[in-house]
Structures are given as C-alpha cells and as structure tokens.
Amino acid sequence: MSYQSTRSNLLTAPAVAWLVAFMVAPCLLILSYAFFQRGMWGGIEYTFTLENFARVVDPLYAKIFLTSARIAGLATLLAILIAYPAAYAISRAPRMRQPMLLFFAVLPFWSNYLIRTYAWMVLLNREGLINNLLRWFGYQGEPLSLLYTEGAVIVGLVYNYLPFVILAIYSTLSRLNPELMEASRDLGGGPIRTFWRVTLPLTLPGVAAGGVFVFVLSIGNFVTPALLGGGRFQMIGNVVYDQFLTANDWPFGAALGLVLIAIMILLLMLQARATARASGERARADA
DSSP: OOHHHHHHHHHHHHHHHHHIIIIIHHHHHHHHHTTSEEOBTBSEEOOOOSHHHHHHTSHHHHHHHHHHHHHHHHHHHHHHHHHHHHHHHHHHSOTTTHHHHHHHHHGGGGSOHHHHHHHHHHHHSTTSHHHHHHHHTTOOSOOOOOSSSHHHHHHHHHHHHHHHHHHHHHHHHHTSOHHHHHHHHHTTOOHHHHIIIIIHHHHHHHHHHHHHHHHHHHHTOOHHHHHHSTTSSOOHHHHHHHHHHTSOOHHHHHHHHHHHHHHHHHHHHHHHHHHHHHHHHHHHHHO
16 A cells, blocks of 8 residues: 555545544444344334334324425525525625625624524514504504414524525635636627526536525524424424424434434535436537
C-alpha cells in the first residue's frame, strides 16, 4: 500500500468511524428491533415476527403516511417556489454583495430550532402579532384561528428548511456558464424563453437536492406538528415518537422508522441519479 493511500485512509478514518457509530449502527439496531415483539410490559421480547410490518400497512397508519407525504410535499413545493427567486436574485447580484445576501439567508440558523418554532406560535395565535396587525388595519371580526392548523405546520416547515433550498439552488446558479445564456440571446431567445429552456433545466439538480432535503426532513418531523399543529393531527414522526416514548412499543416504532429510512434512501438515490444525468447533459452542452 502506497504512502498516499495510507495517508488518505488515516485522514478519512475518523469520519468513517463517526458515521459507523452514529448512523450505521443505530440504523442496524432499528432494523433488528423491527423484527421482534413488544414485551407484555413494554420493551422488547426477542421473538421473531413480521407482525410489525403488517401493522405498518394498516389503513390507519397508511393514512398517516399519506397525510405526512402530502404535508411534506406541499412544504417542499412552497419552499422551492420561494427559494428559487431568492437564489436567482442572489446569484445575479454583484459579486461583492453575494456573501452578505447569503449571510442573511442563513441568519435564522443562528437561533435554535425550537425558538424559531415558538416564534411562529407567538405570531400565529389568536392574540398574536398577525391578528393584532389585522385589528390595527381595521379588521373587526373574530380573531383568525391560524395556530394549530395544517397551514401553520406547513409554514413552520418551510421557514425552518428554506435556507437549505436557497443554498442548494444558488450553488447551481452560480456555476452556470454565462456563455450559454448569451448564446440563447444571440439566437433570438428572450429572457423568459432563455430561463425556461436554458437556466431552469440546468439548475434542476439544485432544485431536486433542495426539494429532497425539505421533503425528507419534513416527512419525519415531529417537533413542528406537535407545536404548531397542537396535536390535532399526526404526522408519521409523531407516531414514531409516541411508540418509543409513550406506548413503549419499540418494535413497532422501529418498523415505522425503518419505512421512513427506506423512503429517504429511495429519494436520495433518485436525486443522485437525476443529478448524475443532469451533469452529463451539462458536460455535453459545455462541449
């Protein structure tokens, strides 16, 4: 083994050990728990069974999965619609201003996730800032019930994950070859046609990366639905949380978590494949 190879292995060893200890091992533990039974008083009884996976496809839990996917999908779509214009504006700003604009985009991450979510509770409750502003503008009706709704959960998810989408889309926009847009204009393409036929297709990998990130984190989120949803409806993350910490049914919670992990891996694989295909198309376009 060469010196260069040995040095590379030594440098990557801490990262690999970290991933194995805190990602691979927990996933394997969850995988093993999913095939055992719940004990009479909770915990785990080490008897092999597939009953947990049969319960996962029960109409009750299938409906919760679909609800979670719908909410995560809406949050993803809304995040992309907001993030793309913001990332586009940042990428077209003068180079000297772009770092400052990116700083403002990620500024919310300087505060804790729970604090950001509680801030939305203050904004959306019946005596919160939004309802007070409506009264100040002359609204005389009943205060709007904005908190503890599905819309509040979607808003909270979008707000918390939006910076990631902006950064993902900005990274692709900033790497675009400006000569491609110039060629489009030289061939008679206007700004709108150039955007739809050149800019957007070449930046779809960034859109896909940001979208997958928001969807994966949103579908398994349990903090935002619990706080902004008020327990009025459940997402699958809340069900997994309850199985482990309330019902003490670790095997079924592990089965639900395993399904979530499988969905996340599938989405990441599709996103990686789409990115590789787009990279090949970009290389051919540059050539």
